[in-house]
Amino acid sequence: MTLTWYLVLAAILFTIGAVGVLVRRNAIVVFMCVELMLNSVNLTLVTFARAHGTVDGQIMAFFVMVVAAAEVVVGLAIIMSIYRTRRSASVDDANLLKY
């Protein structure tokens, strides 16, 4: 078994996520892309944990999941409140905090 397939898959997932964050305007989609990047990292962590025969990576992956769950709660709440006031979920419309 080679690590390569897992790592390439993780890289592909990360790239899709990153490109999604950069090019999409819909806040929900951007949010899902962030989740995709987080999970690609989780995949990498688990892969290396398996390869090295330790559980460090798996523990880190759990931490990432917990943080991601908390982030989802806060992030979705923000998106909801922005949508309620602006009737828009576009990240480009929420640009008041600037120079």
Place this chain on the structure above:
Amino acid sequence: MPADGLLAASWLLIALPLAGAAVLLLGGRRTDRWGHLLGTATVVASFVIGLLCTFQLAGLEEKSVGVDLFTFISAGSLDVRAGLLYDPLSAVFVLLITGVGSLIHIYSIGYMAHDPGRRRFFAYLNLFIAAMLLLVLGNSFVALYVGWEGVGLASYLLIAFWYTRPAAATAAKKAFIMNRVGDVGLTLAIFLMFSQLGTTSYSGVFGSVGTLAGGTVTALGLLLLLGACGKSGQFPLQAWLPDAMEGPTPVSALIHAATMVTAGVYLIVRSQFIFEYTSDARLAVAIIGTITLLMGAWIGCAKDDIKKVLAGSTMSQIGYMILAAGLGVFGYAFAIFHLLMHGFFKANMFLGAGSVMHGTNDDVNMRHYGALRKAMPVTFITFAMGYLAIIGFPGFDGFWSKDKIIETALSQNLTLGLCALLGAGVTGFYMTRLMLLTFFTKERWEPDVHPHESPKVMTVPLMVLAALSLLGGLVLLNDWIVTFLSPVTGEAPHEDPPLPALAISAIAVIVVAIGVALAWFLVGKREVSRTAPEKVSVFTAAGRNDLYGDAFNDLVIVEPGKSFTGGLAAFDRGTVDGGFEGTGRALSGLSGALRLAQNGFVRSYALSLLAGAALVLLALVVVNLA
């Protein structure tokens, strides 16, 4: 030698008027009712003490008494003790200051009777007397300096006594600033003494000045001369003196004629042990005196303001004293002699001018006077005594003292002597002009002016001063005063003058007579117009403008100074401020450009994050490969 008896208490001379000034200034309006009496009493008391002290001094073997008071400054090797020195020179000055000062205080009671600020006036006069006494009694240059600045302050306060008049306020500032220029010279001289000799006391400097290099002594002499020029209204610092006449007339009489302006003469005579070592500085003193005596006489000829004529004549007479002081050991005693005589007759004439102004609603223009001798007989007679004294009419004060100066100048330096002789002739001219315009010729009074004689409190001091103008010279005949002063001024070696003394006196009298006759033909015999003629010769125009002293100062000092400060201000604005503000502006411009990155678009921040991460990765790769 240390003092005993009354001389040990000679500090009272200074303390009494000082206490008077303090009471009057701190007491405020509560002292309004009796303030002038207290002010006069302190000065009269000082005069009595001074008289007794002088009698005691005259009876002593060694005519120099020191009174050690307290440590004034003690810092490192600098140790200045405050002490007084009572010797013939200071005794003469103490009697002049307190004597003439007392008379002028008494006169001022009447002259200032209707002025709401009379108490303040007497407070300042007392302050002046105290400072002037400290100036002449101090036993070191530092003590002299304290008094020197004190009289400068009192002079400023008194010129600006009517401070609501812009002319008075300006004149006071001018006097103060021009005096500062001279004071810088005196200050530097004191610094030089301390750095070179380590002492500033008269006895200390006297003992060690001979060890200095010739150039240093000359520098010392010239710096002292600069100080004397500032205080005594001598060329080139003469421009403040005519303007100082903005003060009340008793001030002009006491400060700007009889006492304070003679402090420069005192300084030079007191420092004679320095000037004895430097003939260059002595020559400079004599030349400055000669220039000023001619300038003052010139100005006196052209003015129509009675006080300004007297101011010009004051400059001129002090020029004579400075000239005499510049003649070295031959002249010191005569400088002091003339100073004393001048104190009498000039105070007399200034107070007489004040009396005339008192009777003519404070008009100072002589073209509005005329024929006042009938309206003010006492003022006329007393003024005439002063007039005869200043022109040197045989028997009067000026005859004895000015002749001695001319005689000495002729035998020491023919050019200066002839200039002094010429000055005497011009003095005869302008003083006769003043007499004719004021007391003779036709009435040219203003319609609402009714000249009247002044009250007794003013005329009695005039009578005393007139008597002194007549008798002062006889009583103090130069032989006596020269002997009295000789412990300080030294004994002049006997020299035969180029002509017998009697012949020189005769020549001087003839020159003065020519001046008087000229005035009679040019002023007395002609119709005097009530307005000053517009078309005048360049000489008259120059005299009316104080020989363009102000224009000269403007051109040489004020304008270059303005240009210089203008340049400095431009440099400050352009280079210094520009550097700081430019840096600030550049930084704020840069941050303005950087700020644009904060555009509020989340996705652009994300791109920056990605780019940053990529950059870090790239760096790691590069480092690992290397």
